[in-house]
Amino acid sequence: MPGLPLPLGEGTRVRFMYHQVEIVKEPVQTEPNVFDDMVINVGPQHPATHGVLHLVITLNGETIKKVEPHLGYIHRSIEKMCESLSFRQFIYVTSKMDYLSSHINNHGCCLCVEQGLQIEVPQKAQVIRVLMDELTRIASHVLWWGAMAMDVGALTPFFLSFREREMINDIMEESCGTRLTMNYMVPGGVMADVHPNFVRRVNEFISHFKSKIDEYDELVTNNVIFQNRTKGVGVLSKEDAISFGVTGPSARGSGVSCDIRKLYPYEIYQQLNFEEVIETAGDSFARYVVRLKELRQSMHIIEQLINNIPEGDFQAKTKAVLKLPKGEFYSRVETARGEFGVYIVSEGGTTPYRIKFRSPGFSNLSVLDHIARGAKIGDLVAMMGTLDLVIPDIDR
Amino acid sequence: MTKEEQKLKLQEQYPSATFDETGQWLVMNITVADWLPTAEAMRAAGFDYMFCLTCVDFKTHLTMVYHMESTTERTPLVVKVQLDRNKPEIETVSHIWRTAEFHEREVYELFGVNFLNHPDLRLLILPDGWEGKNPLRKDFEDPVNMIKL
Incomplete structure (x- = not known):
C-alpha cells in the first residue's frame, strides 16, 4: 500500500x-x-x-x-613462519592450515621436498600414504555432510556423521599418535609403521561405513526439503569455475575435470581403479552429490589397498639435514577441498627462501560473491555449505 | 606437449621473451610493459586456468610468478615478471582470470605491489588501518609478534 x-x-x-x-x-x-x-x-x-x-x-x-x-581473523602468517623453519620442520606447520585434511597437506609438502632432493619413496610408504589420504578424505567429507545438513536445518545428521568420524579418528590415534593434526608424513615416507591393529580396524570401518552410507542418502539426499533448499541454488557455470580457480568437488559439480589424482597422478594413484566424479548441474545439490559419490570412491580405493600393504621399509634413508638445491619446486595434490599447491623457492640453504601455499579454500571463497549475487539471503548458507570452506585454510 | 615444443611455439608468438627450461615446467620471463598484452593473448590461446599467483622478494627486485595451464591440454607454464622493488607496479589481470582478483589483493598487502586498474584493491587479510611495511618482504621485522624462531 x-x-x-x-x-x-x-x-x-x-x-x-x-x-x-x-x-x-x-x-x-x-x-x-x-x-x-x-x-x-x-x-x-x-x-x-x-x-x-x-x-x-x-x-x-x-x-x-x-x-x-x-579475512584474517585466524591469519598466522604461515608462509613467513616457514621461511625460518627447516625442510623437515615446516611440514608440521601445514597441518594447521586445512586441519580436516592435514594428512594431505603434509603429503603435498613432502612431495615437494622429495622432488627437490629426488628421494625415492618405498612402495610400502606410498601405500600407507594413500590409505591415510583417503581415510582423511572420508573423515572430511563425512564431517562436511553433517555440518551441511545442520546448516540447512537438519540436526540429526551431524551426530550420525560424528559416529563414523570418531572411528577414523581412533584409527589415526593408534597409528599417528594424534587425532586431528597428524604430522605423520616425513620426507621419504611416513614417520612410523602403522599400528598392528590398523588393517583390522580399517576393515571394520569399511564394512561399518558401507552399511551406513545408504542411510545418508535416505536421510538427506532423498529428502524433499533438502532438495528444495539446494537444487538450483548457487549455480556456477563451468567457465566461471575455471576462471575463478575453483577446484575440488565444488568445481566437479560444475562439470570441470580437475582431479589432480587423475590429471597429475602422484604416488600409486595411477595403478588404482577409481573414477573421477563429475556432475554437470553446477548448483549446490550437484556439489553435494559429488561429495557423497566421492565417499564411495574413497572406500573403493581403500578396499583395493588395505589387505595388500607390501612388506618393506616405511621410510627412505635421508640425510639428517636436508638441503634443497637452488631452484623452484611445485607440487600439487588433491585435498578434500580441491587442489593444494606447494611452491618452494630454494636458494640452496637449509630453509626455504620463499614458500607459497596455494590453498583451495581461498579460491573457492572468491567465487561466493559471484554466485550469491541476486540470490536470497536464506540461500546463502546453502551455497556456503557446499563450497566446504575451512577458514584456517583460507587465511593461512 | 613437451617443454621443447611448447617453447618453440611460444618463441614465435613472443619473440621478446626469454625462456628457462631447467625447472619442472617451462618458465617464460617477460617485461612489465609486455605483461598485459601477453596475458590477453595467452588467455585467447587457451590458458584458461591460473592456479597460482604469487610474488617473491629477491632483495634487489620483486618477481611476480604466474602459474597457468589450459584445462584441455594440461601443460603448465610459468610466467615471471620482474618488478622494481622501490616502486612495484603491474597491470592487473583480474578481468582475464577472475581468480587473480583475490590473489592480487593478497600480494598487494603482503608485498606492496600496486596493481593498476584493479577493481577493488583493499586490504584483505591484514587488519584495517595497517601501516608500515609489507609482511612478506625480506626486510620486515616485527619485534612484538615474533614470527621468526
Whole structure:
C-alpha cells in the first residue's frame, strides 16, 4: 500500500546500525543506496561460517547485492613462519592450515621436498600414504555432510556423521599418535609403521561405513526439503569455475575435470581403479552429490589397498639435514577441498627462501560473491555449505 | 606437449621473451610493459586456468610468478615478471582470470605491489588501518609478534 510509513521511517535502518556503513568502504560495482540497502554482518562468530569468517552482505530487501568476505581473523602468517623453519620442520606447520585434511597437506609438502632432493619413496610408504589420504578424505567429507545438513536445518545428521568420524579418528590415534593434526608424513615416507591393529580396524570401518552410507542418502539426499533448499541454488557455470580457480568437488559439480589424482597422478594413484566424479548441474545439490559419490570412491580405493600393504621399509634413508638445491619446486595434490599447491623457492640453504601455499579454500571463497549475487539471503548458507570452506585454510 | 615444443611455439608468438627450461615446467620471463598484452593473448590461446599467483622478494627486485595451464591440454607454464622493488607496479589481470582478483589483493598487502586498474584493491587479510611495511618482504621485522624462531 503506498503512503504507509515504514516502521522505522525511511533510511533509519541503515543510519542506526553502528559503523556498518563505514565497513563497506568503497563500492565495488554497484552504487550503494543508503536508503534502500541494508548491510548486515555474518560472523566473525557465526555457526554457518564454520570458523572466524566475516561476511559483509549488502541486501536489497531479501536479495543479496554483494557479499564481501573479510579475512584474517585466524591469519598466522604461515608462509613467513616457514621461511625460518627447516625442510623437515615446516611440514608440521601445514597441518594447521586445512586441519580436516592435514594428512594431505603434509603429503603435498613432502612431495615437494622429495622432488627437490629426488628421494625415492618405498612402495610400502606410498601405500600407507594413500590409505591415510583417503581415510582423511572420508573423515572430511563425512564431517562436511553433517555440518551441511545442520546448516540447512537438519540436526540429526551431524551426530550420525560424528559416529563414523570418531572411528577414523581412533584409527589415526593408534597409528599417528594424534587425532586431528597428524604430522605423520616425513620426507621419504611416513614417520612410523602403522599400528598392528590398523588393517583390522580399517576393515571394520569399511564394512561399518558401507552399511551406513545408504542411510545418508535416505536421510538427506532423498529428502524433499533438502532438495528444495539446494537444487538450483548457487549455480556456477563451468567457465566461471575455471576462471575463478575453483577446484575440488565444488568445481566437479560444475562439470570441470580437475582431479589432480587423475590429471597429475602422484604416488600409486595411477595403478588404482577409481573414477573421477563429475556432475554437470553446477548448483549446490550437484556439489553435494559429488561429495557423497566421492565417499564411495574413497572406500573403493581403500578396499583395493588395505589387505595388500607390501612388506618393506616405511621410510627412505635421508640425510639428517636436508638441503634443497637452488631452484623452484611445485607440487600439487588433491585435498578434500580441491587442489593444494606447494611452491618452494630454494636458494640452496637449509630453509626455504620463499614458500607459497596455494590453498583451495581461498579460491573457492572468491567465487561466493559471484554466485550469491541476486540470490536470497536464506540461500546463502546453502551455497556456503557446499563450497566446504575451512577458514584456517583460507587465511593461512 | 613437451617443454621443447611448447617453447618453440611460444618463441614465435613472443619473440621478446626469454625462456628457462631447467625447472619442472617451462618458465617464460617477460617485461612489465609486455605483461598485459601477453596475458590477453595467452588467455585467447587457451590458458584458461591460473592456479597460482604469487610474488617473491629477491632483495634487489620483486618477481611476480604466474602459474597457468589450459584445462584441455594440461601443460603448465610459468610466467615471471620482474618488478622494481622501490616502486612495484603491474597491470592487473583480474578481468582475464577472475581468480587473480583475490590473489592480487593478497600480494598487494603482503608485498606492496600496486596493481593498476584493479577493481577493488583493499586490504584483505591484514587488519584495517595497517601501516608500515609489507609482511612478506625480506626486510620486515616485527619485534612484538615474533614470527621468526
